[in-house]
Amino acid sequence: MQRINRSELIKAAAKLIESGEADRVLGWKKGEFDYDVTPYVFNSIDEIEKDFVWGDFCGANFSKYLIKETAKSDKKVAVFLKPCDTYSFNQLLIEHRFEREKVCVIGVSCSGMADIRKIKDTAGEGIAKIEEQDGYLNVFTLYDGIVKIDSKDALAERCLCCTKRCVVYDELLGDGENKADNDRFAKVEELEELTEEQRYAFWKSELSKCIRCNACRDVCPACTCEKCVFDDPRSVLENKAAANEFEEKLYHIIRAFHVAGRCTDCGECSRVCPQNIPLHLLNRKFIKDINAFYGQYQAGEKAGQRAPLVDYTTEDREP
Amino acid sequence: MKFIYYPGCTLKNKAKNFDIDARNCAKILGFELIEVDDFQCCGGVFTTSADEIATKLSAVRALKAAKKAGLPLVTVCSACHNVIKQTDHAMKNDPVFADRVNGYINDGDDYHGETKVYHYLEVLRDITGFDKVKEKVKYPLDMNVGAYYGCLMLRPGAVMETDDPENPQIMEQLIKTLGGRPVDYGMKNECCGGYVTVTDPGFAQKRSKAVYESAKKAGAEIIVTACPLCRYNLTKNGADIPVLYFTQLMAKALIGEKNER
Amino acid sequence: MQIEEKKPLIAAFCCNWCSYAGADLAGNNRLNYPDNVKIIRVPCSCRVDPTFILRAFQRGADGVLICGCHPGDCHYTTGNYYTRRRMTLLFSMLEYLGIEKERTRVEWVSAAEGAKFAQTVNEFTAAVSALGENRRLEDLRCKE
Amino acid sequence: MQRIGVFICHCGSNIAATVDTSAVVNALSAEPGVVCAVDYPYMCSASGQDMIKEAIKEKELTGIVICSCSPRMHEATFRKAAAAAGLNPYMVEIANIREQCSWVHKDKQTATEKAIVLGRAAIAKVSLNTPLQPGEIPVTKRALVIGGGIAGIQTALDIADAGFEVDIVEKKPTIGGKMAQLDKTFPTLDCAACILTPKMVEASQNEKIRIYSYSKVEEVSGFVGNFTVKIRKKARFVDENKCTGCGLCTEKCPVKNVPNEFNLGMDSRHAVYIPFAQAVPKVAVIDADYCRMLKDGKCGLCSKICGAGAIKYDQEDEIIENKYGAIVAATGCEPIDLDKFDEFAYSKSKDVITSLQFERLMNAAGPTGGVLLRPSDNKHPKTIVFVQCVGSRCEAHAKKGKEYCSKICCMYTAKHAMLTREKYPDTDVYVFYIDVRTPGKNFDEFYRRVAEEYGVHYIKGMVGKICAENGTLKVQASDLLADKQLHIDADLVVLAAAIEPDRSTRPLATMLTASMDTNDFFTEAHPKLRPVESPTAGIFLSGCCQGPKDIPETVAQAGAAASKVIGLLCKDRLTANPCVAHCDEMSCNGCSTCENVCPYHAVTYIEKEFRMPDRTTKIRRVAQVNPAVCQGCGACTVACPSKAMDLYGFSGKQIYAEVDAICR
Amino acid sequence: MKDKNELIKEQILYQSGVNVRKCMRCGKCSGTCPGYDEMEYHPHQFVYLVETGDIEPLLKSESLYKCLSCFACVDRCPRGVEPAKIIEAVRLTVIRQQGKNKLTPDDIPAVIDDDIPQQALVSAYRKFTR
DSSP, rough: OOSSHHHHHHHHHHHHHHHOSEEEEEEEESSSSSSEEEEEOOSSHHHHHHHHHTTOOOOOOOOHHHHHHHHHOOEEEEEEEEEHHHHHHHHHTTTTSSSSGEEEEEEOOOOBBBOOOHHHHOOOOOOOEEEEEEEEEEEEETTTEEEEHHHHBBBBBHHHHHBOOOOOEEEEEEEOBBBOOTTTHHHHHHHHSSSSHHHHHHHHHTTTTTTOOOOOHHOOOOOOSOOOOOOGGGSOOOOOOOHHHHHHHHHHHHHHHTTTTTTOOHHHHHHTTTTTOOHHHHHHHHHHHHHHHHHOTTTTSSTOOOOOHHHHTOOOOOO | OOOEOOOSSSTTTTTHHHHHHHHHHHHHHHEEEETTTTTTOOOOOOOOOOOOOOGGGHHHHHHHHEEETTOOEEEEEEHHHHHHHHHHHHHHHHHHHHHHHHHOOSSSSOOOOOOOOEEEHHHHIIOHHHHHHHOOSSSSSEEEEEEEEETTOOHEEEESSSOOOOSSOOOHHHHTTTTTEEEGGGGGGGGGGGGGTTTTTTHHHHHHHHHHHHHHTOOOOOOSSSSSHHHHHHHHHOOOOOOEEEEHHHHHHHHHHHTTO | OOOOOOOOOOOEETTTTHHHHHHHHHTTTTTOTTTEEEEEEEEGGOOOOHHHHHHHHHTTTTTTEEEOOOOOTTTTTSSHHHHHHHHHHHHHHHHHHOOOOGEEEEEOOTTTTTHHHHHHHHHHHHHHHHHHHHHHSSSSGGGG | OEEEEEEOOOOOTTTOOOOOSSHHHHHHHSTTEEEEEEEOOOTSHHHHHHHHHHHHHHOOOEEEEEEEHHHHHHHHHHHHHHTTTTTGGGGGGEOIIIIIIITOOOOOOHHHHHHHHHHHHHHHHHHHOOOOOOOOOEEEEEEEEOOOOOHHHHHHHHHTTTEEEEEEEESSSOOGGGGOSSSTTTTTTHHHHHHHHHHHHHHHTTTTTTOOOOOOEEEEEEEEEEEEEEEEOOOOOOOOOTOOOOOOHHHSSSSOOOEEEGGSSEEEOOEOOOSSOOOOOOOOOOTTTTHHHHHHSOOOOHHHHHHTTBBBBTTTHHHHEESSSSSOOOOOOOEEOOOTTTGGGGTTTTTEHHHHHHHHHSSSTTTTTOOOOTTTTOOOSSSEEEEESSSSSOOOOGGSSSSSSOOHHHHHHHHHHHHHHHTTTOOOEEEEEOOOOOHHHHHHHHHHHHHHSSSSSSSSSOEEEEETTTTEEEEEETTTTTTTTEEEOOOOOOOOEEEOOOOHHHHHHHHTTTTTTTTOOOOOOOOOOHHHHHHTTTTTEEESSSSSOOHHHHHHHHHHHHHHHHHHOOOOOEEEEEEEEEEEEETOOOOHHHHHHOOOOOOOEEEEEEEEETTTTEEEEEEEEEEOOOOOOOOHHHTTTTTTEETTTTTTHHHHHEEEEEEE | OOOOHHHHHHHHHHTTTGGGGOOOOOOOOHHOOOOOGOOOOHHHHHHHHHHHTTHHHHHOOGGGTTTOOOOOHHOOOTTTOOOHHHHHHHHHHHHHHHTSSSSOOGGHHHHOOOOOOOOOOOOHHHHHHO
């Protein structure tokens, strides 16, 4: 159950449109299913009132869309950003990917998003409808009737350890802060404890599921390259589908390395992976190492900060 | 403006004037001193040893009392100030020490240096402002005053941050504010002999003599200090000019001789 | 024909200004080291892209060595500082994926350290040989 | 398809004894693209080179591989040979089969196998080489020297002597710098003015040298050979061309109580003044902070009495823009502030002075006319204590002082002690030292003479506390060798204050994009091999702005910086290394990552309009590499997430090809 | 096995938190020390002898009780060595041994007078007894 309700979001968006401050709003729109919410650019208040949704399935991070969206017109675009989204937004500003002046940011407090996989694990397949009520999700299934799930039990992993706050906004709905106290590096540490063989086996089984659909890359707010190296014939790394094990590894290592120090740990990669590969564990390994080796660093936290891989001290540890 | 006030034991006993005048002047200057409930002795000196916990607990308790009240802590006695300020610094900057102390006290409210610690003089300078003090002066002093800092109020400079430890000016500013003429002399930030007076009175006498002779040579008619031990050492070891607490000097200018108790 | 056991293959990236010259000095002083190591010259260790290392492993290298000027002595003043961070993170990641950490190494070798270069190659070759062939990060298609 | 020729050198027996060169020839001739492969005893010999040249012409080779000694030996030789035969010199690759093969392996079979692999890698690389044209950059034949002390003057004189024009920018009204304030110079005891002022005059009279005094650098743009610099010439309210330097105004000016900075505040000057008798340019300047006419519009006396009509109260700052090929930083140093050292009573007693003040007190043109009188009461001091290392060699966390040794203090203190004892034998002189450091020609001999023949008390130990008491300075110090605490009643105390870079250095370094160390000294391009160059091309370093130095070292470095400048200005055009980074604008994200890692600031960003496939246009921020500034390290290529950055000569594709060849 | 001296040295370094190797032997601590003439071993010697491990003579010396803890040496040391903390740590090594208190309750009546502030007694106790 979200702390801020839909009407407040609509009010904030409508105000911007009415005043002429912005002429369109990037928000969540109902998809085919209740849990299948899609990003959409709303061009009128009517449209917003009709189709805009806000709830436990609005996980999508819009920061990346702003690169293309801001280029479309000279008018400002309004966007809803949850606390975790604001870090991606800032990171893109640091990288000059769009102009801050062309965006009105409505920061939205978030109580955590639901993970449809967790719901399916409990309720099974054939979900027709999901309703939120008093901290519970009523899942209407085709086979098992209504299954009631505590919203907390459906929370996505990334939300269980979210300590982010809205770091950039023009208007803030709610306090914009989250203070979960789970250790986000617990799983990484668990893997580190394993033997080399066990780690290898773990990643082999996970990464071999990869079908190279590129969803992780396409959703990643740090992967905004004009031309991705994996699509660029000049790069020698180009390939459309993973032919074998090596290429799966290569792809994921390189992708994690390219976003190292820029990844805000928004968790979108794991959310969209159709194969359920815990890709965030690669990014978190880099984040954990960066914090341990070069001091605490949160990508996107401050405008103008220098990413750890384009920085150094003369006293850095040796590889 | 309200402060939690830590007078310390000596001010309850041998240095009552120091305390009474501090309170009276505070009233006139419009700030309120709320005495810490049941304070314990600060211990007089800060032990620098890393494994000394017990001797610093009373200071932590005073700091926690202020934290709980949400007010800054103020002291007048240099020794108390030194112990409390150094303890506060260690709680803020030495996590091992802080963990051990917090673990020992273990009352569910860990302390990590949240309380702002002032010396009374710092309150006058940084919060009240000497110009405000000046407005309240009824009986301007007309005398040469040697400010005697000793060591505890100034050092270690990096922790105390009261003033430049080699050329402090805060008492001189007060003296000027009160209409007096501050006298600068070389020994104003050197030690009076301190606690060694207990075990080696002869040594303490040498140090004290060096201090008041230096002040006298520079033309001081009176010495002011913020430390009962400094005052004791100087007086006992033959200072033939009066040695007063700075609060007494303030009271003279703000309240007048007659009202002096 | 006798089937020979495959000798471990090691690719070494050496910066032009210090380490490549250090390797030359090892030659000038006739210091022997195993022939498993093949050197690729780069202007600075900071030219070494992580993909070069992965590519080498893909193609069957059993170990990859990166040599650069000592930190603080970089010909380009700061290049090896970036190398140091990049490789620290990359190697940590490879270890996390279960790739033996003995297969990767960064060593700072100055132009005067011919002996250090030879010693590094000796040690590294021995360490890699002890692990045997690289099977965890190779591309089977490259084996024909 | 490339047509590649492979040339295998025997190097006498150096290679051939361990590598079977004919086997190499056989193996490599089978490589794709190879049209000829030959071996020869000495490829680098004239006949070997001729063989290469002929093959290039005959076989119409598009690339060549030489299997020989290290490219560090003969790459240049073979590139020249290729160019002579009409092949682009960057179509040459070397396989190092001597230093990295035949000399380090003993077994002929394995060495031969390795030589073949190295040859293959070179062939794979050269197949992907592209002809490169070294860019050419025109050079503006004029140099700028920032700072007019001895370092700047010497650099300018040397550059001018080689026939190039050079400008000096000096922030003070006169050139001369710190040396002009010195009395005598160690270890020869020449009078500083006697050796400096002729150089100042020479600089002012040299027609190649232009001096902008009372000026500062406001803005720097451009790169090596092509700098554009804006200089702010501050209003001195005196027409430089009309003023004859007669000094009449400076005598009649009614404002007389201005602290005289030249004598470090130990006497005063007028509001209109000439800093010192031998000032260059010898032109008066009006101090706007004190002049009554400029402040209140009341006075005008100087204007009335100036026969030349040089006084101009309405003069304004002037901005001058010039182009330069090279810039020399010679901004010098100054003693640190001693505010934090009041244990020595520096701010309490006038008789505790710095060594530079002592220089003025000993100087015939100083405030006391060269008679040593102490500032408080103008009495002759009978006991003088010198304290060394005040603010030098301090630990960083101590938060006062500097970590480094200021280098010059031991020697000037010895000089001061000697001069004092020589002029005033009735004076007791104590020098407190931690170590006496005297490396330098005739330095230790000088110090020993001071200690042995002049009766100076050198005491190993440090002064702990000084109390000023009724005109006496009570010095309390330790004598470590005697294991005693000393109490000395001194009349004068001289503190050897640490020196630090002039405060203008940091903003200047930012303008020059030249790097600095944590102490704000300029960093040199290489601490041993390029000590007078900044890592930024075209910026050179002279004197104490690079680190503490004495006069002989400063002059030597000034000459070295000048010769580097001359070497640059001699060229009409600079040949740029063509192996530089370049950006594929279509892939560039404009993210500034490359800009952040570039040590040379070679990357800039522009907003560029792109025509998109759908016929629309789009404006994007893209990186541009200045090939004149880029040094080709490649840091940007790895940092770039989209690999839009690549490096000529070491492209990603080339290195992949080498990796593939080696791992085949 | 570490010998007793090394253990004492380690203990002193840990308690004081001082890095004695930072000392550059300038002697400023001893130059500034107000208790110098009362001492057999002087601040710089405390630092040096702890560094060399020759601690035994220090443990026996009366100098331990002459330090006023005025911290002048700490503030003025150009290398941030903090000699007073070393002296305190050496003193603690001694007085923490059984029966080695410098001050006992029996000593008090002799020194006490009407004016002596509590502060003096408390401080001396804290410095000189376990």
